[in-house]
Amino acid sequence: GKGLKKADDQGIRRASEGGWLGFTDKYWLTSLIPEQQYEFAGRYERLSRANGPILQITATSAGRVIQPGETITSENRIFSGAKEYAVLRDYEDAGIPRFEDAIDWGNILYYVTKPLFSLLYWLEHNLGTFGWAILALTVLVRLPLVPLYNQSYKSMAKMKKLAEPMKEIQERFAADPQRRQQEIMKLYQREKANPIAGCIPILLTIPVFFALYKVLYVTIEMRHSSFAFISDLSAPDPTAIGNLFGLLPWAAADVKSIPIIGLVIGIGILPILYGVTMSAIQALSPPPTDATQKMIMRFLPLIFMFVFAGFAAGLVMYWVWSNTLSL
Numbered sequence: 001g002k003g004l005k006k007a008d009d010q011g012i013r014r015a016s017e018g019g020w021l022g023f024t025d026k027y028w029l030t031s032l033i034p035e036q037q038y039e040f041a042g043r044y045e046r047l048s049r050a051n052g053p054i055l056q057i058t059a060t061s062a063g064r065v066i067q068p069g070e071t072i073t074s075e076n077r078i079f080s081g082a083k084e085y086a087v088l089r090d091y092e093d094a095g096i097p098r099f100e101d102a103i104d105w106g107n108i109l110y111y112v113t114k115p116l117f118s119l120l121y122w123l124e125h126n127l128g129t130f131g132w133a134i135l136a137l138t139v140l141v142r143l144p145l146v147p148l149y150n151q152s153y154k155s156m157a158k159m160k161k162l163a164e165p166m167k168e169i170q171e172r173f174a175a176d177p178q179r180r181q182q183e184i185m186k187l188y189q190r191e192k193a194n195p196i197a198g199c200i201p202i203l204l205t206i207p208v209f210f211a212l213y214k215v216l217y218v219t220i221e222m223r224h225s226s227f228a229f230i231s232d233l234s235a236p237d238p239t240a241i242g243n244l245f246g247l248l249p250w251a252a253a254d255v256k257s258i259p260i261i262g263l264v265i266g267i268g269i270l271p272i273l274y275g276v277t278m279s280a281i282q283a284l285s286p287p288p289t290d291a292t293q294k295m296i297m298r299f300l301p302l303i304f305m306f307v308f309a310g311f312a313a314g315l316v317m318y319w320v321w322s323n324t325l326s327l
Helices: 085-093 110-127 130-161 163-172 177-191 197-218 241-246 252-256 261-265 269-284 291-308 313-326
Strands: 012-015 021-024 028-033 040-047 054-061 077-082
Touching: 021 054, 077 085, 085 110, 110 130, 110 197, 130 163, 130 197, 130 313, 163 177, 197 313, 241 252, 241 261, 252 261, 269 291, 269 313, 291 313
Parallel strands: none
Antiparallel strands: 012 040, 021 028, 028 077, 040 054
């Protein structure tokens, strides 16, 4: 429960400035909210019953003395329902501390995930759908990085020009790895090339990628949110090669469920577009000088196509649009 501070050996947690206790899963919450102006102790218990175990939460406030003729009113509240951000935020504004944090924003990416959803939520209200909001978010994320991207692309172009000289160095000093490395470093210094510069923008966008994955996964607003041919942005791409992306009368889910072969013919249009745009970006990037690395890089778009096939459609759409902007 949020707002509860200290636990003792009996599993009792005490709150001195309000708080709440509850049970929650990804989308739904049942919460007990004691009177916020009094200190209370909360406890979670697992109780055995004839029809199976049940979970119980108990909140106990400090004792109060009732004087002769005095009347005391005690008001406790219960919330049970969907974890809609606007609803939880309104309850928090009404005095229930950190109630919107019933949504699992994550521990590490909390400071990125929560503001990201607030931005998406604002964009959705202004643009009409979460689909357009995700496309607009991609542009907003990339705009501040335009100078870095420009430097990155200049560096990549320079590295591409150095591919042949590097190959010559690799062949000339094949038997002397140390000398080979020294000559490559001299080449970088002479041409003022930085092989790491091309990676910096990608490193800065990775937290946004993981935060968007979290947002798509845990927020009920994204659940069943449709856009274009996508019926649910929080679910995998609903199209498949096996039904010609909806032209044949077979359900995409049935195609995807076919053992083994379904992994291939069940891939949707968005993962394929991701593979195509990734390949196009690779074609503009300097190729690795090592033959093994070159082969691995060549197969990476294909591998990622299969990986992204199981991701939320909204997340793959974000990455396809991001790659398109890169191109």
